[in-house]
Amino acid sequence: MKRTAQFLALGAFVAAVGLAGVVTARADDQKLLNVSYDPTRELYQQYNEAFAKHWASLHPGTYLQLQTSNGGSGAQAQAVIDGLGADVLTLAVKSDIDAVAKKGLLSTDWESKFPNKSLPYTSTIVFLVRHGNPKGIHDWPDLIKGDVQVIAPNPKTSGGARWAYLGAWAWAAKQYGGDLDKEKDFIKQLYSHVPVLDSGARGSTVTFTQKQIGDVELAWENDAYLAIGEFGADQYDIVYPPQSVLAEPPVALVDKNVDAHGTRDLATEYINYLYSAEGQTIAAKNHYRPIHPELVTDKSLVDAFPKLNLITIDDPIFGGWAKAQPYHFGNGGIFDQIYKPAQ
């Protein structure tokens, strides 16, 4: 009898472990998880505050818990496939969300669900250099001259890394007009100048700014401005290459999860609000290029963005993500073939 009681007590302990997880995960119904890519921490911190107010005005008296997870876009997509319960995906590249859709978590035509191919904002890749640009880096070929050290994230895990790669490839494609060997050679040389590949774009910025490693970082435009804001314009300069890539970080809601959590309305409104005046203004404030600049309340924010010559992913050089992702970044793709880090 005593022994039975002891074993029952034991069982209770074990149950407590599992229960703790379930209870903590189900504490609130009105909870939204936004799984995002690496540099958007500040953007979504501000956006979540604004959205919470907006939601409260629509539904007074509801308790809202908005959570964000940040990490390299590819790694985040895999985590969601693995079971990370994302309601909303705000990733860096379309192919990452496609990968999640392929596993049945959302419909494969997710792109058409929201305006402008599910793009509330766009961005580009710029060169973040030390103040005064001592190594004179102005264009893509400057990255491989001499002993220039380039900081870029890992294309296997980071979306920003893939945009940076594509920006470099676009230059090579123009320069060598279709000569695949020369193009591959340029990319190979580029990555041989990269001493360390962080898993996410923010990681790279931390390496460049905190650890003071490298001469130039291939950074998201918004992350570059953020670094200058944090550390001062007397530390770093932003160099816009004559030609770069139009980075399109899309958004989507994860059908399977929102239906399971009962958050479809919340998630839909969350994404729609990104396109509103408030959402677009917050994006512009954080140096993301809003898709509706006319809605931004402070025009100076919009004017601050330089006009650029940007190549899109659908350009024949790349042929869209469906072609580019496996060709360049898949197992055995171009990146795998050429990657040998600076030894």
Place this chain on the structure above:
Amino acid sequence: MAASLTRSISLPNKLGAARAGWSFAKPSVIPGFGLTLGLAVTYLTLIVLIPLAALALKSASLGLPEFWALASDLRTVRALWTSFGSSLIAAGVNVVFGLIVAWVLVRYNFPGRRLLDAVVDLPFALPTAVAGISLSALYAPNGWIGAPLGHLGIKVAYTPSGIVVALIFIGLPFIVRTVQPVLEELEQEIEEAAATLGANRFQTITQVILPRLLPAILTGFALALARAVGEYGSVIFIAANIPYKSEIAPLLIVIRLQEYNQPAAAAIGMVMLIIAFVMLLIINLLQAWSRRRFGGN
């Protein structure tokens, strides 16, 4: 001891049968053997053995050729080398200074001795991430220690030296705490005998005391080494994490996991687990040797 006391008390019937032939456990009046051992073994199995088995199975499912290819990949080998090499250097430094610290704490009395004695355990109590950001701030080019060193042309943070510094931090208590009890129990008569036989102090220390401390020193060294090889939190903030140069093996595992390359991560993890087993074996052998040579420790 307890055995004779046990036999003089009449044993419950069910244990009587165990006396004939091989028995798993020696009979005892004390109840609860089944419950406690069962509980302990079940817990151990669920929490430790099954997950470790999952790792072993995953590695085995790769097949030996692929496992070998992943484990002997140049980046993996360099990462293991970085981890192991830095750990060796750090443990070595800790042996020297740990010995001095242990000696000073046991043999001498000076103001603040109690305080320092307590502080030695700090690396045990302080979380590794806290140590990591703190060391990185301290040894960075603009840090309190990094700045003066920088004037001398020595860079610590974001170089392989930074890794060694972090590993020195976390390994120090192992040496000190294994040597201290042995030092405390060292009989003074032996040193006095050596002195009467004509040895000077230096000879006494090197030829009489140190050999007696050797098992403890080696044990502490092995413990510090085992801990340092697997260390993650305190190293990644202060290291540049440059592949082939200053990338430690645990970080490479994390990177492979983030790349969703589970086979590679499992292979590296398996190698590290095997290293851990070997270290554990060495430590146990050292402790057994020490017990044989010098009695209970």
Place this chain on the structure above:
Amino acid sequence: MATDRLATRVTLAPAFRPPAPARLVSPTTERPAVKWTLIAIAVIFLLVILLLPLVTVFIQAVAKGPGVFFAALSDPDGVAAIRLTLLVAAIAVPLNLVFGVSAAWAIAKFDFHGKSFLITLIDLPFSVSPVVSGMIYVLLFGANSVLNPFLKTIDLQIAFAVPGIVLATIFVTFPFVARELIPLMQDQGSGDEEAAISLGANGWQTFWHVTLPNIRWGLLYGVLLCNARAMGEFGAVSVISGHIRGLTNTMPLQIEVLYDSYNFAGAFAMASLLALLALVTLLLKTILEFRYGDELASARRH
């Protein structure tokens, strides 16, 4: 020479006393110059290697003023991280306590085959890298695992969720209580318990009234260390957590998040809480060793 003086003292008759030497050197200690040099080396080494990092944490935490300090701690993500850390410790430490007592009882009071193997297994988590400790749970409960389909049907999320964090924390803090109690109980032997049994006490009474008072300080010591590690674990939790701000970030992970967001003062503010915990742990530990040293059999073993 020291030994000459010693020989001289011994062989001369008490009536004839040579002049007292200017400095009497004991044969079992070093010259003062050596002694103080060694002390200086030890003190400087400890100050630089151990104390400076500790001090840095607190100074950096308040570097940007109390406003930033409190903001980091009262920020919803920060509060959630603190709550999660406390929850994880509140589950892991008692479970490991029960296990530790159980294992120590079995090992110390009984003789059985495989005892040393069991002890080695208990020591295992100490040698395993924290990253590997976390990874094994990802392999066991993550997407590609055998258990995953089953978990999906009962809708239980272990990897990248709180249960996974709890399990990983249990793994790394597993041995602390057991390692503290086993040698202690082995040293104490079974005499007291056998006496109690012979006087008619049953197992529970014996444990509660005889064993527990004997081991309580060792138990407390082990729990202290277990708790400090449980709250501070980084590597293992980092691998199995989903890094969801406000949900699956413990305090150490939150420190990394703040660090990556350039909020260094905030990172150090959170770190200072953990450093404070470390100091309290050290303080309690020292008090226990000081007052109950003889009751902590392996007072200095780790």
